[in-house]
Amino acid sequence: MSSHLIEFPRLRPLQLFADETAQLIIAHDPQGFTEAVALDIRLAPLLLLCNGQHSLVEMSALLLHRFGQRWSALDLADIIQRLDECLLLDSPRFAAVAAQQKAAFQAATVRPAAHAGISYPDEPEALRRRLDAILAHTPSCPLGKAQLQQLVGVVAPHIDLRVGERAYAPAYRLIEQLAATLPDGEPVTFVVLGTSHYGGDGLFIASRKDYATPLGALSCDREFLDRLEAHLGTSISADDTPHRREHAIEFQAVFLRHIFDRHLEAGRPVRMVPILCTSLHELYAADEGCRERAQADYRAFIRALQATLAEQTHRTLLLVGGDLAHVGPKFGDSFDAQTKAAELERVDTELLDYVAAGDSAAVLDHIARDEDARRVCGFPPLMAYLDALAAFGPTEGQVLHYEQWQERPTRSAVTYGAAAAWRSI
16 A cells, blocks of 8 residues: 555545444445445544545544544554455555456456345245245236237336335336236347446446346347447447446346246247446536536437337337435435425425326426435436337326335435336327
8 A cells, every 4th residue: 555545544435334232333335345344433533534634643633632532643554554454445455456356347248146145035936935025015917908018118116125115016017917918939128227326437338248146147138239339339338347236227137037037948038238327417517518418428328229229129128227315314414304205205206207207308307406406316217218218109107106215213215116108009
């Protein structure tokens, strides 16, 4: 490690949770480069100062002056070294490990199931039972037979399966019912648009990898992706690193693999095109140049996606993995999310109604009017989904579910829902 980084330590972007009962701070790495690390809660002030702005000597003085903690610079150097060994610091040590892990992911042809055994069972039979239990929340098809036959789009959440099962249920019961009506051997492709929680270069990031699940892999439709990139005139899959730990598409792949398990074993080609969507907030940026560049890039992708969808000769559906609002102290707000539950439902329902109506302009206006104060992480994939629907001609839609998850220990909430779209009958 360089002397600069030893002297001016900086934490990586971690999620820190205090367990006051155990007197611990749990450092969770959302990018998955290291396992969760338990730290003594007395280190909280030190972690607060690990922002790359303070030398060890300065930190020693600040800890005494602000927090009444007496640490020598030598003690701090030892603690900082241990934090670095745990890969919690932005340092050359971490950079080397991250580069190695990224290179291994890039070289792989199959994306591992990163959340198996955590968000859902990693044992096949246990997973099948779990998914069937989720689907049981919606015992019958939420659409009529004529609408089902013309189904072209489904919106599902990407919240943890342990939380959002009642929203996943109608979305995937619909797809399950569709699967039961398909002629034997007919191929199916799902273009899956998911939120990228880890950013990435460009507005859209595809992967050519098959997605592993405990039930077997779900193949990528690389031929579709070839044509999409040809229409676009550039690659959006050259660096698919953001897919490595992202759950937004993984959860959809798990459901699809379960629903089409019998079909895949019988030889039916069921594939997906996994595309992560990064921030689209620049579409309404105040800076005109920035806004125009983002709009041009966005329109180019949508035109390419529409053209590729229009060329399809077999059943192809759009599928969104996106949640709605993220509010409360956990996300930077000063208020208790439960006190805003009614207002949250009102504005979320308004947004979902725009989605059901296929109105991307209204969705953009809705997000822009308060500069996405609710942190609607599903905004990017929902926008792309709504604009891509034009490839299917006139469509209609319906909201299938809306729900709020109130996380009382943090006084925060995440909201999510489900919807569907079909060709106008």
